Amino acid sequence: DAGVIQSPRHEVTEMGQEVTLRCKPISGHNSLFWYRQTMMRGLELLIYFNNNVPIDDSGMPEDRFSAKMPNASFSTLKIQPSEPRDSAVYFCASSLHLRTNEKLFFGSGTQLSVL
């Protein structure tokens, strides 16, 4: 099993540009999560999906952020327009089920730098 795959590993962009982060969850996993990690705020849950349906997006910071899961094997997190304060590591994670005691499998993250 290849694990959760995220791309790109690193993204450097200029303020105002659109940024798209991609995630492929582990095959057979029904739930997918997007997290953001910063020094100041630690790991924050942005949004999660169950069976491709967004369940809770209350962690998405602003309307500039959007996420989609068109099918069970792919999800995107888009920031448009990007700002320097969006610079962070963005993690995608998946789990077999949406249960509160379920183990999460994380991807390697995308390091985003907005100049």
Place this chain on the structure above:
Amino acid sequence: AQSVSQHNHHVILSEAASLELGCNYSYGGTVNLFWYVQYPGQHLQLLLKYFSGDPLVKGIKGFEAEFIKSKFSFNLRKPSVQWSDTAEYFCAVSSGAGSYQLTFGKGTKLSVIP
């Protein structure tokens, strides 16, 4: 809303020293508790978890954690650390009911000196 506090930002130990990393959570109901670890350059992975039963939980690589309900704590321990334990450790909590929400602490960086 639930929250997690990790008391130490950075811990430095010599090899063979004993380790205890503090974690306190705030939530009055049933909780599930986790410790995740992030080795340098790698993704987060589960170290151990508690959701019911014996409050002393054993995880991988000789780690264990004890759930003390009265203290709202879930401290991570290891009797003798190795250089390879150098990593960042995250405590996390999810509530047993309602909407799914796994809340992480800000992490504790552990540096083990050979």
